[in-house]
Amino acid sequence: MKDIIKQLVSKAIRESYPGSNFEEFIEVQNVTAKNIDADYFTNISMKLAKKLKINPTTIAEKIIASLDKQEDFIYFFSKPGYINFKVTDIMKNNIIQKINESDNLLYGCKTDNPKKINVEFVSANPTGPLHVGHGRGAIYGNIIAKFLTIQGHNVTKEYYVNDFGNQIHILLISIFSKIDNEYAAGYNELYQGEYINHIASNLTEEQKKLIINNSKDFFKKIDSSGPEKNLKTHIVNLMVGIIQQSLMNLNIDFDNWFYESSLFENNNVSKIINKLEQDNYTFTKDGALMIQADEPRVIIKSDGNYTYFASDLAYHNIKMNDYDSVINIWGADHHGYLPRVKVGLKALGHDIDKLDVHLVQFANLFKNGEKISMSTRKGQYIELESLRKEIGNDAINFFYLTKNKDQHIDFDLNIAIQDSKNNPVYYIQYAFARIEKILISIEGYDINKHKFKTLDNDSEKEIIDTLNSFTEIFHKAIIQLEPHLITNYLYKLSQEFHSYYANVKILDNKINYDRVYLIKAIQKVIKCGLDLLNISSPKEM
Secondary structure: OHHHHHHHHHHHHHHHOOOOOOHHHOOOEEOOOOOOOOOEEEOHHHHHHHHHOOOHHHHHHHHHHHOOOOOOEEEEEEOOOEEEEEEOHHHHHHHHHHHHHOOOOOHHHOOOOOOEEEEEOOOOOOOOOOEHHHHHHHHHHHHHHHHHHHHOOEEEEEEEEOOOOHHHHHHHHHHHOOOOHHHHOOOOOOOOOHHHHHHHHOOOHHHHHHHHHOOOOHHHHOOOOOHHHHHHHHHHHHHHHHHHHHHHHOOOOOOEEEEOHHHHHOOHHHHHHHHHHHOOOEEEEOOEEEEOOOOOEEEEOOOOOEOHHHHHHHHHHHHHHHOOEEEEEEEHHHOOOHHHHHHHHHHOOOOHHHEEEEEEOOEEEEEOOEEOOOEOOOOEOOEHHHHHHHHHHHHHHHHOOOOOOOOOEEEEHHHHOOOOOOOHHHHHHHHHHHHHHHHHHOOOHHHOOOOOOOOOOHHHHHHHHHHHOHHHHHHHHHHOOOOHHHHHHHHHHHHHHHHHHHHOOOOOOOOOHHHHHHHHHHHHHHHHHHHHOOOOOOOOO
């Protein structure tokens, strides 16, 4: 509807002001003021007033006079220069037929400029199972990768495995200390959890013997090509396998698992540091190599060890060379890290506009009214897999997507397991199943004619208004990567349907087929939305 109005206004402006190019300034919005009897408005007159140095009232009246006469629209002016549009019920009701007859409700989302895009998400250290804190980034990243694919882009989903450095060192110490307590000496905090005991107990006798015999110098040999390195690789692979299984159970699969250690094996880290040095972007301070920036950062420590920042620059250097666009899904606590990455990539000659970092806020988990605290190191957390088993994939997908990524989420387990209207995903699925039951009971309904003239009560008008906003909201969600718009829309539409069902008799001695086609359109939109969010649409509940 907004597109139709925008086209009408655009044509009227060209006729009113020949030779002008003002189409880009046209915005059509919903009327929210209760004292204005209209559905949509545009403030283009006020925008043009500044450019043309003409009173907005004069501009509005001229545009209205040039608008093509339409049976389905009423145009009128309101101060200080708004052009209002009231749409007839017959025009609004046409959305029912458009939805029901459409083969592809998302046809307008395709881009004219497909890109090769890398989406990196989750990328939790392989030092423990994924917990519920990782869940939001996992679900969000998977869905926006899907949205980008729907747009027509060539998308690679990637997991960056941090299998190098201090965290892996501590993981190995944690496991080895279960076999030889000498390894724990001098460490106050090691990784806890049953998985540590499980891995330690399932090592072979030969591997345990290697650990015991090398308790003093194991880590001097770990980067060699001998059995010590093989043992490290074996343990990392076990941890990655645990993570992969958890993600597979949520139907999240990655196209590529990129290992940090490969950056050092292929000398990628030393190559980018050499380039930074040659281009005079580095300096030495207290024996450490620093990169020039507003706030200088260490890339090689004074002891000769590389920082995580160094390998991260090497990793991003590869992605920036290989892809048209690089998207990272990071936790909100990484906000301070982004500026230094941009400085480093710019120093390496990259267009940093290709890098798009999505900072995802935390999800707080509540059970029985109490917040559950998280500590990976202490083993105090709820595994993502445990959450999945308790509430199911559908609830996980929905709850993690209920708010914009910039907002905190309070995840109430008690609500997520309820089969009631308090549980939004159940409520939406129940609307779908309820409609399915009605449609099955009306044999051959699709051969009956309909004109939608009988859809005139307030509930029906409210639903039709919501259906008319479907295309705009879904397209915005997909193109701007905002899945929470869809969860909110689906809940609103389901609320309206359940209220309608409770107050209006849909099945009667004489069937009103206008109403049947209305609920069919509701069901089709719900199905489209649930499919987009990787949530099932059960026909019976």
